[in-house]
Amino acid sequence: xxxxxxxxxxxxxxxxxxxxxxxxxxxxxxxxxxxxxxxxxxxxxxxxxxxxxxxxxxxxxxxxxxxxxxxxxxxxxxxxxxxxxxxxxxxxxxxxxxxxxxxxxxxxxxxxxxxxxxxxxxxxxxxxxxxxxxxxxxxxxxxxxxxxxxxxxxxxxxxxxxxxxxxxxxxxxxxxxxxxxxxxxxxxxxxxxxxxxxxxxxxxxxxxxxxxxxxxxxxxxxxxxxxxxxxxxxxxxxxxxxxxxxxxxxxxxxxxxxxxxxxxxxxxxxxxxxxxxxxxxxxxxxxxxxxxxxxxxxxxxxxxxxxxxxxxxxxxxxxxxxxxxxxxxxxxxxxxxxxxxxxxxxxxxxxxxxxxxxxxxxxxx
Numbered sequence: 001x002x003x004x005x006x007x008x009x010x011x012x013x014x015x016x017x018x019x020x021x022x023x024x025x026x027x028x029x030x031x032x033x034x035x036x037x038x039x040x041x042x043x044x045x046x047x048x049x050x051x052x053x054x055x056x057x058x059x060x061x062x063x064x065x066x067x068x069x070x071x072x073x074x075x076x077x078x079x080x081x082x083x084x085x086x087x088x089x090x091x092x093x094x095x096x097x098x099x100x101x102x103x104x105x106x107x108x109x110x111x112x113x114x115x116x117x118x119x120x121x122x123x124x125x126x127x128x129x130x131x132x133x134x135x136x137x138x139x140x141x142x143x144x145x146x147x148x149x150x151x152x153x154x155x156x157x158x159x160x161x162x163x164x165x166x167x168x169x170x171x172x173x174x175x176x177x178x179x180x181x182x183x184x185x186x187x188x189x190x191x192x193x194x195x196x197x198x199x200x201x202x203x204x205x206x207x208x209x210x211x212x213x214x215x216x217x218x219x220x221x222x223x224x225x226x227x228x229x230x231x232x233x234x235x236x237x238x239x240x241x242x243x244x245x246x247x248x249x250x251x252x253x254x255x256x257x258x259x260x261x262x263x264x265x266x267x268x269x270x271x272x273x274x275x276x277x278x279x280x281x282x283x284x285x286x287x288x289x290x291x292x293x294x295x296x297x298x299x300x301x302x303x304x305x306x307x308x309x310x311x312x313x314x315x316x317x318x319x320x321x322x323x324x325x326x327x328x329x330x331x332x333x334x335x336x337x338x339x340x341x342x343x344x345x346x347x348x349x350x351x352x353x354x355x356x357x358x359x360x361x362x363x364x365x
Contacts, residue, residue: 040067040290040291040294041066041067041068042067042068042069042070042291042294043067043068043069043070043093043094043095043291043294043295043297043298044069044070044071044072044092044093044094044095044290044291045069045070045071045072045093045094045095045096045097045283045298046072046074046080046084046091046092046093046095046096046097046286047071047072047073047074047080047096047097047098048073048074048075048076048077048079048080048097048098048186049073049074049075049076049080050077050098050315051071051073051097051098051315052314052315053307053310053311053314053315054310054314057306057307057310060306061297061298061301061307064301065294065297065301067291067294067297067298069298070093072092072093074092076184076185076186076221076222077098077099077100077103077185077186078103078183078184078185078186078189079184080096080098081096081098081099081103081106081107084096084107084112084286085106085107085110085112088110088111088112088287088288089287089288090288091112091286091287091288091289093286093289094285094286094289094290094291094292094294094295094298095283095284095285095286095289095295095298095299096112096113096283096284096286097140097281097282097283097302098186098281098283099137099281099282099283099284100186100279100280100281100282101130101278101279101280101343101345101348102186102189102190102193102279102348102352103186103189103352104130104131104137104282104345104348104349105345105346105348105349105352106352107137107284108131108136109349111287112284112286112287113136113137113284113285113286113287114136114284114285114286114287114289114292115134115135115136115285116135116138116284116285116295116296116299117135118135118138118296118299118300118302118303119300120300120303120304120321121135121138121303123303123321123322123323124139124303124320124321124322125320125322128142128280128320130280130282130345131282136284137282137283137284138282138283138284138299138302138303139280139281139282139303139320140281140282140283140302140303140311140320141280141281141311141315141317141318141319141320142278142279142280142281142317142318142320143249143250143251143278143279143281143316143317143318144249144250144251144276144277144278144279144335144337144340145187145190145191145194145247145248145249145276145277145278145279146247146248146249146250146271146272146273146275146276146277146335146337147162147168147177147191147245147246147247147248147271147272147275148226148230148232148245148246148247148248148249148252148253148269148270148271148272149161149162149232149244149245149269149270149271149272150230150231150232150244150245150268150269151232151266151267151268151269151270152232152268153231153232153244154244159172161245161270161272162245162272162275163272163273163274163275164272164274164275165194165195165198165199165207165274165275167272167274168211168214168216168245168272168275169207169210169211169214170214171214173214173245174214174215175214175215175217175243176215176243176244176245177211177214177215177216177217177243177245177246177247178216178217178218178219178225178229178230178243178245178246178247179191179216179217179218179219179225179246179247180218180219180220180221180222180224180225180247181218181219181220181221181364182356182359182360183356183359183360184220184221185220185221185222186222186279187222187247187248187249188218188222188247189352189356190277190279191247191275191277192204192355192356192359193277193341193343193348193352193355194275194276194277194341195207195208196343196351196355197277197341197342197343198341201351204355205358205362208359208362208363209362211363212362212363216363217229217243218363218364222247222248225246225247225248226246226248226252227241228241229241229242229243229246230243230244230245230246230248231243231244232244232246232256232268232269233246233256233269234256234259234260245272249316249317250271250273250276250334250335250336250337251312251316251317251318251330251334251335252269252271252316253267253268253269253270253271253333253334253335254267254313254316254329254330254332254333254334255316256268256269257329257333258313258329267333271335271337273335273337276337276340276341277340277341277342277343278337278340278341278342280320281317283299283302284299285299303320303321304321305321305323305324308320308321308324309324309325309327312326312327312330313327313329313330316330316334
């Protein structure tokens with residue numbers, strides 16, 4: 001694989017939220033006194049594999065605080081959370097990034113976090129504060145999980161791309177869709193919750209029966225779905241993926257533009273805007289953190305304007321801070337979803353495990 005292709009695939013995986021690749025950060029390995037006169041100079045951020053930030057931004061954090069960030073990646077968001085639950089009380093790091101509105105209750109039920117109200121939180125709308133009363137987590141970003149489509153595939157066949165959940169079950173789109181496993185993958189779970197929001201407690205199972213009959217393919221991770229199975233991605237084209245529909249994000253098209261050589265004037269992929277589910281990601285100070293002071297400083301920094309404005313072209317998510325500006329490429333080629341499906345965290349907590357079990361029985365067996 002060429003260096004250019006490696007960079008492209010790394011950026012793609014880092015960008016789209018729930019899969020594997022992309023690295024950033026580092027550690028000096030020096031645990032001597034920090035900026036506050038005591039404790040470790042290193043603060044460890046435990047994350048899913050898609051965390052990414054500009055080296056210059058992380059250096060700015062070090063300049064401001066004296067702490068060096070060490071990033072420990074632990075797989076997909078669901079896998080990373082499971083690892084923290086298994087090690088609760090003796091965490092792998094100081095801060096965990098990647099819990100979201102689909103998995104929040106599992107983290108809180110397992111008492112993973114020490115409450116902390118981050119400095120600058122007043123710049124974040126209350127609507128995205130997932131634990132606004134106790135501040136056990138701090139909102140960092142939001143994104144919309146949506147079906148993406150390969151424009152060329154549909155244009156070549158003079159077939160209109162699907163725009164709704166109902167469309168995906170139509171015979172015209174048989175054997176075209178690949179989704180991620182809701183048991184293992186954050187976007188896979190988000191897409192399942194989107195269908196539950198669309199069809200209700202009693203209707204989403206029948207919908208998935210239709211998808212199964214229509215040839216939906218299920219794979220374990222976003223990386224496999226997008227980079228190997230999807231015909232519209234740089235990875236998909238290299239691997240000769242043959243599925244022109246994939247569960248990804250509304251912000252996926254800018255990735256294809258940014259890393260294409262030469263950059264196209266129109267994104268090669270589109271978004272089925274009627275299939276979207278809103279996801280909000282957060283970070284929390286882990287109970288038992290060795291560097292609690294450094295962890296608090298990192299949470300403050302993650303919602304600072306500096307970090308928030310760095311996220312769109314590194315992780316391809318929306319900042320939550322109201323004063324953060326989006327880059328032109330992100331706004332020009334990304335989709336703004338006016339009415340995404342949503343679901344109260346309390347309802348997700350009440351039904352998630354049962355829904356996943358039912359989904360597995362319907363789709364995987």
